[in-house]
Amino acid sequence: MLRFLVRRVLGAIVILLLISAVTYFLFFALPADPAALSCGKNCNPQTLALIRKNLGLDEPVPVQYWQYMIGIFLGRNMTIGHCSAPCFGYSFASQQPVWSTLMNRYPTTVTLAAMGALIFLVIGVGLGLISAARQGTAFDKIASAVSLTGQSVQIYFIGPLAIYLFADTLGWLSRGHDPDWTHDPVGSITGMILPAMVMSVIFWSNYSRQTRSLMVEQLSEDHVRTARAKGMTSRYVFMRYALRGAMGPIITIFGMDLSSVFGGAIITEYTFGLHGLGQLAVSAVTQTDLPLEMGVMLFGAAAIVIANIIVDACYAVIDPRIRLS
Known part of the structure; x- marks a missing residue:
């Protein structure tokens, strides 16, 4: 029974990792840009770049995903402040954990x-x-x-x-x-x-x-x-x-x-x-x-x-x- 449960738990971990990866990378296939949405109509390149940095969108997508997964287990330092584990980041809209x-x-x-x-x-x-x-x-x-x-x-x-x-x-x-x-x-x-x-x-x-x-x-x-x-x-x-x-x-x-x-x-x-x-x-x-x-x-x-x-x-x-x- 124990071996059966261990196999199921290991399989569950793999499934969750795949779901997280697919969801994360599909997000960046969307035409909408969260930084541009936050910037508003009267947006200039400097403000847009600052918003992208504050939202953590200035790094390559694989790097962002790696930092995200590390933050879940170890926490991470973000521009908005330190996010303790389990860290799923801060909401773009509300700025709340x-x-x-x-x-x-x-x-x-x-x-x-x-x-x-x-x-x-x-x-x-x-x-x-x-x-x-x-x-x-x-x-x-x-x-x-x-x-x-x-x-x-x-x-x-x-x-x-x-x-x-x-x-x-x-x-x-x-x-x-x-x-x-x-x-x-x-x-x-x-x-x-x-x-x-x-x-x-x-x-x-x-x-x-x-x-x-x-x-x-x-x-x-x-x-x-x-x-x-x-x-x-x-x-x-x-x-x-x-x-x-x-x-x-x-x-x-x-x-x-x-x-x-x-x-x-x-x-x-x-x-x-x-x-x-x-x-x-x-x-x-x-x-x-x-x-x-x-x-x-x-x-x-x-x-x-x-x-x-x-x-x-x-x-x-x-x-x-x-x-x-």
Whole structure:
């Protein structure tokens, strides 16, 4: 198990290095010049050169990238001041450290993604299991219809409807606000319930259908029929044999969907006016803010990679054969 995890961690480091290199060099392929944008309309060559130096854009691109990567681990001295490790530089637009900006924004996105994932796994897998156990019944048909409907809607469509119905009209839930885990942990949870539920609709609809399909397939396997022939109860066979066989593919699908979960979190943040990494990423792109773009990209990629390693570990526990791959 340890060797399996070490291989996954080493692979994750390589992936993050490749992502950082591609993102950094693609930035300089853009037609926009951040120094020219900061300089304004009445810009002269001397002012432009000074701005480029202050932004650290006067060095060759490979040198800039090397200094950037060194700064992440060791810190670096910049014209705006010393940047302690982990140094992701200073935002071109706000002149604030990128790392502190990320630390202020990440709780919203991580909370939304975690709560949304928990909701769609519980609802989706639960509905799928019940539908598989009650194949052909009215519940199975209704659950399938609801799942198909859920997959066809979009967050920006059901988000405003959910706010109007559950927050403004019925008053059951909050409209959604950024979490403050230090001063109001309970409010942090209640304030994210509605956004997380809206974000989870598309996902649990898919997981419900996937789980039902996998369970029906498992229930028709030879080893399940053999277990039943030996006199084991239907509930024991369902939970002990069929469910365990179906959980492996479900975990794999969840690992593949992690990037989609963060993508859904970005759209949900804009729908509910939350201040997370998604809103920060869009702001960085529109302002051609390289340090902020890199910070959000690496932070999000690292979160997804770490989550995938955890998913792989869970899969290896369920199916020991995976450890040998």
